[in-house]
Amino acid sequence: MSDAYLYAAARTPFGRFNGALAGVRPDDLAATALTGLLAKAPALDRAAIGDVVWGNANGAGEDNRNVGRMAVLLAGLPVSVSATTVNRLCGSGLDAAIIASRTLETGDTDIVVAGGVESMTRAPWVLPKPDRAFPARDVTAVSTTLGRRLVNPAMPKEWTVSLGESNELLREKFSISRERQDAFAARSHQLADAAWDDGFYDDLVVPMEDLARDEGIRPGTDPGKLAALKPSFRPDGTITAGNASPLSDGASAVLLGTGEAADRIGSAPLARVAGRGAHAVEPRMFGFAPVEAADKALRRAGIGWGDVGAVELNEAFAVQSLACVDAWGIDPEIVNTRGGAIALGHPLGASGGRLLGTLAKVLRERRQRWGVAAICIGVGQALAVVLENVTDEVSQG
Numbered sequence: 001m002s003d004a005y006l007y008a009a010a011r012t013p014f015g016r017f018n019g020a021l022a023g024v025r026p027d028d029l030a031a032t033a034l035t036g037l038l039a040k041a042p043a044l045d046r047a048a049i050g051d052v053v054w055g056n057a058n059g060a061g062e063d064n065r066n067v068g069r070m071a072v073l074l075a076g077l078p079v080s081v082s083a084t085t086v087n088r089l090c091g092s093g094l095d096a097a098i099i100a101s102r103t104l105e106t107g108d109t110d111i112v113v114a115g116g117v118e119s120m121t122r123a124p125w126v127l128p129k130p131d132r133a134f135p136a137r138d139v140t141a142v143s144t145t146l147g148r149r150l151v152n153p154a155m156p157k158e159w160t161v162s163l164g165e166s167n168e169l170l171r172e173k174f175s176i177s178r179e180r181q182d183a184f185a186a187r188s189h190q191l192a193d194a195a196w197d198d199g200f201y202d203d204l205v206v207p208m209e210d211l212a213r214d215e216g217i218r219p220g221t222d223p224g225k226l227a228a229l230k231p232s233f234r235p236d237g238t239i240t241a242g243n244a245s246p247l248s249d250g251a252s253a254v255l256l257g258t259g260e261a262a263d264r265i266g267s268a269p270l271a272r273v274a275g276r277g278a279h280a281v282e283p284r285m286f287g288f289a290p291v292e293a294a295d296k297a298l299r300r301a302g303i304g305w306g307d308v309g310a311v312e313l314n315e316a317f318a319v320q321s322l323a324c325v326d327a328w329g330i331d332p333e334i335v336n337t338r339g340g341a342i343a344l345g346h347p348l349g350a351s352g353g354r355l356l357g358t359l360a361k362v363l364r365e366r367r368q369r370w371g372v373a374a375i376c377i378g379v380g381q382a383l384a385v386v387l388e389n390v391t392d393e394v395s396q397g
Helices: 026-038 067-076 092-107 164-174 178-198 225-228 257-264 283-288 289-303 318-328 346-365
Strands: 006-013 051-055 083-086 111-118 248-257 271-280 308-315 370-377 381-389
Touching: 006 026, 006 257, 006 346, 026 067, 026 111, 026 164, 026 248, 026 289, 026 346, 051 067, 051 092, 067 111, 083 092, 092 111, 092 248, 092 271, 092 346, 092 381, 111 257, 111 318, 111 346, 164 318, 178 225, 248 257, 248 346, 257 289, 271 289, 271 346, 283 289, 283 318, 283 370, 289 318, 289 370, 289 381, 308 318, 308 346, 318 370, 346 370, 346 381
Parallel strands: 051 083, 051 111, 308 370
Antiparallel strands: 006 248, 006 271, 111 248, 271 381, 370 381
16 A cells, blocks of 8 residues: 655635636636646656546536546646546545545555536526426526535425524534634634735635635624624524635645655655545534544544644634534644635635645644644535645654
């Protein structure tokens, strides 16, 4: 068995819903991330890429018909480079990287690109097929932007509540206040703004459409301003547009390879994929599923939370992020130190690649050896990956 290593990461800026990237097709977003990633490995013969694994949650519009393969062709890679597209909803991009890492470990190939894309702006409206020819009745078009659609009537109703209502239930279960949620959300914006000002994202993000910076960041956000927003899902609720991740557009990619592939890639690896975890819970408790997914990944890496120096947890909602951090019992200051999805955005299939690329860089920046990337997934799932920093930027203390 070979080890799987992360060599490079790149992504587009994440655009707001109906924002700067609204006019860009998802396959073009994907191709931009792929091209930006491979620009970091100029010595790599593109024909040596053994496979491309791409994540995409919606896949009902311009991203249909295997958007991973479309990205390969649009990016001008050799036609011999194969590609597949995987769908684990919000975890699709992280799932792509997990699949790619297993491919490397089993020896099927020694260089794989993984990534993901989502244009939530361009997600189409869909119609169900009629149950008989020429029905003489109206049919409702359903948006595929987010959440369930065309729900099977056999599914228990308590499992099909909205993502927001699910997190209001989570808030009730763990007694997480509106004040804590708003403070967490404000921190996300403040850290993301500071990260861009510090130049942290400069070498991770490929500008496009005159957008060079994540569009959703609000530099002046503070808990007081967020407290003025009305609840989005219940009249007496705590979840608002300010303490939940926005609808977003974007793509991300990571270059993975075995240790033996370093010479052909032309650089040393940044991090080793040391552990992986998947976990499932009752659908409406999906926001809490990262707790056990990360614990599984740590056990498989042979370490514990006391060894972890950095965590990238996808901020689908502030409340579920806080519930996970509380359950892990870790220092909140090691979590999302360069901002999270509440500020940066959450283009579903693209978020996994963003988490991994950010985590690998944060580990080097903080001179930490071990880090965790985790993401919750609608319908009751979560994924997590443990990375080991293998650069010289590791504290020996």
